[in-house]
Amino acid sequence: MELILSIVIGVLYTVGVYFLLRRSMVRIIFGVLFLGNATNLLIFMASGVLPDAQPAFLAESAPNNPQVMSDPLPQALILTAIVISFGVVAFLLTLLRKTHEVTGENDIDKLK
Template identity: 50%
Template sequence: MEILLSALTGLLYAGGVYLILRRSILKFIIGIIFMSNATNLLVFLSAGIVPGQPAFVNGPQPETEQMADPLPQALVLTAIVIGFGIVVFTIALNYKFFQATSTEDLDQLTNTDA
């Protein structure tokens, strides 16, 4: 399972880099989303997949090797919120850019003064 998710992480990074290097701002935003999701998956995979019990349980305490680590989950949750904020910010910038230039394609820009 970890090998499959590692391959998926690599594909998301490759797709994200490819889309970021395109000349369309919309493809740039989708590339940022791919890179954000790939980074979240990488952080989650770095802790290892443990089909164990949650970290907080009632009753007898299980062995620590069988418990899931909550730190990578907290880091991924924080990264999801930060990534969503960055995507919303870039969408707002794209909206203002389109209002000012009437184009979404960077190749069609002839004047840099707005």
């Protein structure tokens, strides 16, 4: 599972960097999305909660073994990162729309 997830993270970073190096503003936005998702998966994988972790909060009747409980901190960090990346993408989409209204171009090299 960890090997497959590592490969997926590497592919997402590669595609994100490739899209960031393109001239189209839409592809740059997709590159930011791919990089954000790759970073979220990297944080999730580095936290070590993947295969057999139990929920962080259990019922009172469940056994309370902290060795098998997942850490809620990486999950909170990922949730915060998702919200921030959503805000960045919303800003970039607004910037793209306004730039297209003013100039009528999508290519960054033609904006000069």
